[in-house]
Amino acid sequence: MPRKKAIVLFSGGLDSSVTLALAKRLGRECHALTFAYGQRHSVEVRHAKKSARALGAASHQILKLPFPSTGSALTGKGRKIPKDRSLATMSGEIPSTYVPARNTVFLALALSWAETLGAEEIFLGANALDYSGYPDCRPQFLRSFEKTARLGTKAGATGRRINIRAPLVRLTKAQIVRKGIALGVDFAKTHSCYDPDRRGSPCGRCDSCRLRLKGFQEAGVRDPLDYRHCFQSG
Amino acid sequence: MPRKKAIVLFSGGLDSSVTLALAKRLGRECHALTFAYGQRHSVEVRHAKKSARALGAASHQILKLPFPSTGSALTGKGRKIPKDRSLATMSGEIPSTYVPARNTVFLALALSWAETLGAEEIFLGANALDYSGYPDCRPQFLRSFEKTARLGTKAGATGRRINIRAPLVRLTKAQIVRKGIALGVDFAKTHSCYDPDRRGSPCGRCDSCRLRLKGFQEAGVRDPLDYRHCFQSG
Numbered sequence: 001m002p003r004k005k006a007i008v009l010f011s012g013g014l015d016s017s018v019t020l021a022l023a024k025r026l027g028r029e030c031h032a033l034t035f036a037y038g039q040r041h042s043v044e045v046r047h048a049k050k051s052a053r054a055l056g057a058a059s060h061q062i063l064k065l066p067f068p069s070t071g072s073a074l075t076g077k078g079r080k081i082p083k084d085r086s087l088a089t090m091s092g093e094i095p096s097t098y099v100p101a102r103n104t105v106f107l108a109l110a111l112s113w114a115e116t117l118g119a120e121e122i123f124l125g126a127n128a129l130d131y132s133g134y135p136d137c138r139p140q141f142l143r144s145f146e147k148t149a150r151l152g153t154k155a156g157a158t159g160r161r162i163n164i165r166a167p168l169v170r171l172t173k174a175q176i177v178r179k180g181i182a183l184g185v186d187f188a189k190t191h192s193c194y195d196p197d198r199r200g201s202p203c204g205r206c207d208s209c210r211l212r213l214k215g216f217q218e219a220g221v222r223d224p225l226d227y228r229h230c231f232q233s234g
Numbered sequence: 235m236p237r238k239k240a241i242v243l244f245s246g247g248l249d250s251s252v253t254l255a256l257a258k259r260l261g262r263e264c265h266a267l268t269f270a271y272g273q274r275h276s277v278e279v280r281h282a283k284k285s286a287r288a289l290g291a292a293s294h295q296i297l298k299l300p301f302p303s304t305g306s307a308l309t310g311k312g313r314k315i316p317k318d319r320s321l322a323t324m325s326g327e328i329p330s331t332y333v334p335a336r337n338t339v340f341l342a343l344a345l346s347w348a349e350t351l352g353a354e355e356i357f358l359g360a361n362a363l364d365y366s367g368y369p370d371c372r373p374q375f376l377r378s379f380e381k382t383a384r385l386g387t388k389a390g391a392t393g394r395r396i397n398i399r400a401p402l403v404r405l406t407k408a409q410i411v412r413k414g415i416a417l418g419v420d421f422a423k424t425h426s427c428y429d430p431d432r433r434g435s436p437c438g439r440c441d442s443c444r445l446r447l448k449g450f451q452e453a454g455v456r457d458p459l460d461y462r463h464c465f466q467s468g
Contacts, residue, residue, distance in 0.1 A: 063300040067346060094388045100349035101342060104386045108335060108342035112301060115334035136386035144385050148378040152338045152370035154328045 003029040005119035006165075007110045008057070010034050012048030013192045014212055015125030015168055018176050020055045021183040022167050023123045031117060032057040033110055037065040037099070038075045043200040044191050051189045063109060072099040074194060081195040083205040087130075087214065090207055094133045097194055097207065103136035107145050107164065114162050115155050126166045130173040130211050142166050173215025181221065188224040202227055237263040239353035240399075241344045242291070244268050246282030247426045248446055249359030249402055252410050254289045255417040256401050257357045265351060266291040267344055271299040271333070272309045277434040278425050285423045297343060306333040308428060315429040317439040321364075321448065324441055328367045331428055331441065337370035341379050341398065348396050349389050360400045364407040364449065366441040376400050407449025415455065422458040436461055 006023050010016045010032040023030050032052040036045045045062060052060040073079040073096040082095055103126065110122045126137040135141060146164040150156035168176050180187060192212045193202035202209050204227040216223040240257050244250045244266040257264050266286040270279045279296060286294040307313040307330040316329055337360065344356045360371040369375060380398040384390035402410050414421065426446045427436035436443050438461040450457040 064298075065300075066297040066343070094391065098388050099346075100389075101346040101383070101387050104382065105339075105342040105346055108339040109300070112333075112335040112339055135388060135391040138385070141382065141385040144378070144382040148338065148375065148382045149335070151372065151375040151378050153335050154332050154369060155334075157328065157369040 003027055004121065005029045005031065005114075005117055006121040006123055007114045007117070007119050008032050009106055009110055009122070009124040010048060010052055010057070010060070011125075012044050012051045012190060013125070013208070014173075014180070014187070014190045014215070015127055015176060017051060017055060017125075017185050017190045018180040018183065019123050019125040019168060020052070020057065021180065021185050023121075023165075024056050025183055028121065028123075029058045030056065030123075031113070031119065032060040033106075033113060034060065034062045035065050035106060035109075036062055037067045037102075039099075043196050047189065047191050047200070054186065054189060061113070065105065065109075067099060067102075067105070073097050074099050081203075081206050083203070085207055085210070087210070090131070090133050090211070092133065094135065095207060098134055101136070103134075103141070104145065107149075111149050111153065111162060115153050119162070120160070121163050121165050123165045123167070125168050127168050127171065127173075127176070129170060130215065137169070139166070139169055142169070172218070173211055174218035177215045177219040177221055181219075191225075201225075237261055238355065239263045239265065239348075239351055240355040240357055241348045241351070241353050242266050243340055243344055243356070243358040244282060244286055244291070244294070245359075246278050246285045246424065247359070247442070248407075248414070248421070248424045248449070249361055249410060251285060251289060251359075251419050251424045252414040252417065253357050253359040253402060254286070254291065255414065255419050257355075257399075258290050259417055262355065262357075263292045264290065264357075265347070265353065266294040267340075267347060268294065268296045269299050269340060269343075270296055271301045271336075273333075277430050281423065281425050281434070288420065288423060295347070299339065299343075301333060301336075301339070307331050308333055315437075315440050317437070319441055319444070321444070324366050324445070326367065328369065329441060331366065332368055335370070337368075337375070338379065341383075345383050345387065345396060349387050353396070354394070355397050355399050357399045357401070359402050361402050361405065361407075361410070363404060364445050366445065371403075373400070373403055376403070406452070407445055408452035411449045411453040411455055415453075425459075435459075
């Protein structure tokens with residue numbers, strides 16, 4: 001019997017790498033999808049290519065996306081990435097790194113690819129516990145998108161559902177790190193920082209670095225990325 | 235008081251031209267959004283630019299989109315556009331011109347722009363009566379997308395709704411033609427054909443031409459486009 005096909009939204013970060021490894025473990029034929037949308041951390045896109053291959057993706061598409069650059073500190077050249085926010089602040093406030101409707105756009109394009117390839121699932125690494133306050137990571141959003149996808153596609157209209165799978169959505173970062181270890185993910189190949197330096201070294205102070213570091217700390221595991229440079233200079 | 239901002243999905247065809255004219259008449263500041271996604275009728279994109287200006291759009295963005303070319307007869311080079319389908323067949327069957335999840339993708343990107351510009355509405359010319367059988371033109375899909383948009387955006391999470399407006403959804407093509415006349419739309423500037431020739435002349439036989447011609451005929455109005463060439467050769 002042929003393997004079930006799945007699209008995996010893949011940034012090359014910690015969460016999406018664990019998600020891809022998990023989908024592989026579940027026996028899926030994984031088609032990774034990475035978006036280049038003018039994000040500052042475009043080093044992410046370069047690393048994602050190698051990383052998807054290492055994790056066993058059957059194919060990997062990198063799509064250029066026309067997000068308005070003024071919408072977010074993540075895509076805008078003149079805006080500052082917030083640093084040193086407390087975890088309490090993160091959970092209560094949507095930060096300036098929010099990219100308008102990002103996951104709606106990502107999932108919409110993933111849906112188009114899923115339907116074209118005959119994939120039955122879209123995996124993404126959305127996380128609603130240790131996260132940066134983005135509304136489009138919450139389970140109720142994902143459920144609603146799944147329903148919209150059913151109503152708005154030929155697949156859905158002809159009884160072939162395309163399901164949204166967010167296997168990390170209710171895990172802590174520490175649990176995600178442990179799951180990654182169990183699946184053999186090489187964390188040295190995963191990049192999470194919103195504001196890396198030119199060589200790709202993480203800043204250690206943006207929301208994404210802070211959540212990642214907290215996860216490794218709570219899991220009692222050393223993060224193999226090199227944070228020394230930024231802590232010395234910052 | 236400043237005018238309410240709206241994004242208008244604008245292909246330059248009959249339906250979206252009437253929709254843009256309608257949104258203008260309602261007093262909106264209209265920001266037109268056109269997608270170039272490898273469709274055969276890319277003449278549409280060239281005409282849309284002039285047409286949006288003539289209809290009074292405050293701004294006009296043309297976004298290049300990475301749809302998989304194998305997904306549809308509208309984007310695939312080697313596939314035939316169906317011709318001479320009866321209207322009964324159209325309403326009962328999703329045709330090969332269906333582009334996987336097209337309106338989900340269009341609306342997702344419109345949502346991102348709407349949130350960035352502070353627009354409160356997204357207008358589109360979707361039509362569920364005289365249409366080509368696409369599932370993503372139906373009211374239940376549009377309502378579901380609106381809910382998804384509320385859950386997946388900062389705007390929605392902070393109580394500022396972005397509404398989806400499909401003012402033509404329950405009109406016949408004849409009613410749309412009449413509405414266009416009442417609004418002063420210049421139909422000579424609207425292009426609907428899926429398979430125009432090199433000079434941009436419509437084929438007269440694809441679903442889109444057939445629905446358009448039926449609309450003009452039932453409205454008792456002459457379509458100003460020149461169909462002579464195609465009927466002579468076909």
